[in-house]
């Protein structure tokens with residue numbers, strides 16, 4: 001056990017102050033280490049498209065200052081007296097959720113991400129009334145339940161995208177019984193979540209078709225990610241030729257889009273799994289689903305247990321994420337590039353290597 005801090009820690013994060021979503025250094029205090037808390041020195045943090053949705057108030061509930069970041073890998077530097085899961089020096093991960101009620105049906109079934117009292121790792125309020133702040137920061141204090149061990153064999157920067165993007169595709173494939181070899185899957189939108197979708201589905205032995213908005217990623221998808229087929233969604237002829245061919249579609253598009261072109265690709269009993277966060281109604285006519293007994297469903301990240309399982313699956317299958325590692329000073333360019341679909345396929349910020357506390361020491365605190 002490490003020594004307990006008697007004082008609240010002052011830390012530096014990079015925060016959005018308004019809906020421009022521009023991040024800049026922000027100094028704030030963390031709660032004292034509670035009995036079940038783990039203090040994590042952040043090493044790396046991935047940039048998810050949800051960070052843009054939140055920082056730019058695209059979901060309509062953003063509170064500022066907001067330090068985003070929920071694909072966090074760090075080193076344990078202190079633990080509370082009742083922490084049993086982790087020790088000082090462990091390399092660990094933190095994802096989207098840092099609290100839940102522990103009493104409701106989802107909590108009792110260990111799918112705490114579906115708890116209606118879930119606490120988000122940022123843009124939320126903790127049980128002590130303080131705002132939660134995410135992983136674009138030097139340090140986080142997190143209840144041990146929401147901290148996972150990064151297994152040996154995974155580099156910390158590689159592990160970061162698995163904590164949201166990776167588990168977000170692994171969880172629905174498992175939950176909906178879509179793990180058998182030979183299934184034919186579609187990955188709609190080849191970004192951070194989508195590229196992990198290709199890798200995880202291929203590792204399960206599926207025939208994988210990428211469905212993309214352009215042909216720009218075709219060569220990489222086929223040659224580097226191992227996809228079996230590539231469809232450009234605006235190519236009506238190719239889309240028609242692929243009708244009735246897929247057991248499932250993992251839909252990662254982050255904006256409003258038509259459903260019918262994709263529903264037509266599904267076989268009898270095919271499943272369209274919505275993952276993108278879209279604040280406008282999506283539409284389709286009912287025969288599109290009735291005539292093939294198709295399902296449209298959704299899925300939200302994965303549980304802590306599924307996150308650990310995803311990490312283990314990636315170690316066993318030798319899966320890595322394809323990342324571009326950047327320093328914190330580049331985070332605003334990275335967010336802009338992510339928004340204009342210019343990254344292959346996930347930015348990961350080297351937080352510890354960016355000396356954010358030293359860099360902010362001369363800047364005014366707020």
Ligand SMILES: NC(=O)C1=CN([C@@H]2O[C@H](COP(=O)(O)OP(=O)(O)OC[C@H]3O[C@@H](n4cnc5c(N)ncnc54)[C@H](OP(=O)(O)O)[C@@H]3O)[C@@H](O)[C@H]2O)C=CC1
Pocket residue numbers: 047048049050051053164165168188189190191192193194211212213214217252253254255257274275276277278299300301302338339341345
């Ligand atoms: N359900 C959940 O638990 C989770 C949800 N999310 C959400 O999933 C979505 C995707 O996240 P992430 O993978 O990080 O995002 P990325 O931006 O990395 O990837 C999204 C991909 O969608 C495609 N795309 C982007 N814009 C458009 C457009 N205007 N029309 C059609 N296709 C487009 C692009 O692929 P291409 O070039 O191939 O067309 C792009 O690479 C976001 O909404 C995010 O909030 C993220 C994590 C967890």
Ligand SMILES: O=C/C=C/c1ccc(O)c(O)c1
Pocket residue numbers: 048050051059096164277300301
């Ligand atoms: O990136 C992880 C979070 C995803 C998310 C999914 C659904 C929703 O309503 C959100 O606010 C975030």
Ligand SMILES: [Zn+2]
Pocket residue numbers: 048049050051070096164165
């Ligand atoms: Zn995410």
Ligand SMILES: [Zn+2]
Pocket residue numbers: 100101102103104105106107115116117
């Ligand atoms: Zn609950």
